[in-house]
């Protein structure tokens with residue numbers, strides 16, 4: 001079958017009612033940030049930690065506001081706060097992944113006001129069954145995050161990382177987004193980085209030294225006595241924001257160099273260049289640790305560097321596709 005015929009068939013396809021996603025189909029516009037991930041690679045935990053930290057950014061951006069745009073998002077945010085404080089983990093499996101979060105982010109330093117729509121939904125590329133509804137909701141022009149948990153890939157699948165990337169690119173191309181004329185802006189996010197055994201020491205240190213995490217820890221609570229500030233609270237503004245982003249770029253390069261020392265990393269980077277992808281790398285830890293007891297963490301949630309991928313997406317978004 002020719003390529004044109006395959007594309008036509010793709011669009012003609014009717015969703016199979018047996019395979020449709022769980023729960024009600026949520027209305028609303030397409031995502032402004034796409035997040036791709038294989039099952040179990042930490043997508044729900046990452047989104048929880050991102051949303052949790054996003055609400056707290058007023059601590060470093062005094063004029064900033066983060067407002068949920070619908071009742072479902074508001075309720076979800078309240079639930080996330082309770083779960084994070086209670087050290088609970090997200091439920092797993094397709095039935096648990098049916099969230100659409102819509103937020104209005106106002107007065108961010110450097111980036112101003114943005115709408116953030118992000119889905120925690122069975123993945124249109126990597127989920128076992130592909131259904132038309134989900135892929136139609138994919139916004140292939142939005143900056144995208146590809147969450148990869150190296151240790152969950154395991155030795156064998158880690159060797160085919162570049163082929164998984166190829167699956168992502170081919171799905172995009174099949175849906176009409178040519179790689180050359182409409183370049184993909186993609187942040188490869190290494191999730192659960194606290195548990196990557198051979199993460200270079202400087203990257204491990206970067207993960208630990210998250211100033212945003214420290215700023216959030218210095219939050220003055222309504223009910224507990226104020227914490228003594230070790231120093232002036234962080235303000236992420238002008239020079240300090242430029243410094244943060246400069247460090248972000250260095251860390252991208254460092255991950256790039258580290259991956260390039262491996263054969264599969266080298267092939268991934270080559271393939272991305274061949275597809276003209278604007279590629280960035282970052283590392284995050286949503287929970288901060290992997291000590292788990294059933295559905296709970298044994299230690300409190302300690303998100304680290306979880307805003308970095310969003311900062312990259314905001315930066316990449318200023319260069320329009």
Ligand SMILES: Nc1nc2c(ncn2[C@@H]2O[C@H](COP(=O)(O)OP(=O)(O)OP(=O)(O)O)[C@@H](O)[C@H]2O)c(=O)[nH]1
Pocket residue numbers: 037038039040041042043044045046089090091092093094096097191192193194195284285286287288289290291292
């Ligand atoms: N060490 C470590 N473990 C993590 C981290 N984030 C998630 N995990 C673990 O990985 C498990 C799966 O994470 P989820 O966030 O549920 O992953 P998911 O991609 O949403 O999984 P499905 O929805 O089942 O596809 C969690 O239950 C945690 O045990 C992290 O940052 N570090």
Ligand SMILES: [Mg+2]
Pocket residue numbers: 043044045090091092093096097
């Ligand atoms: Mg999930």
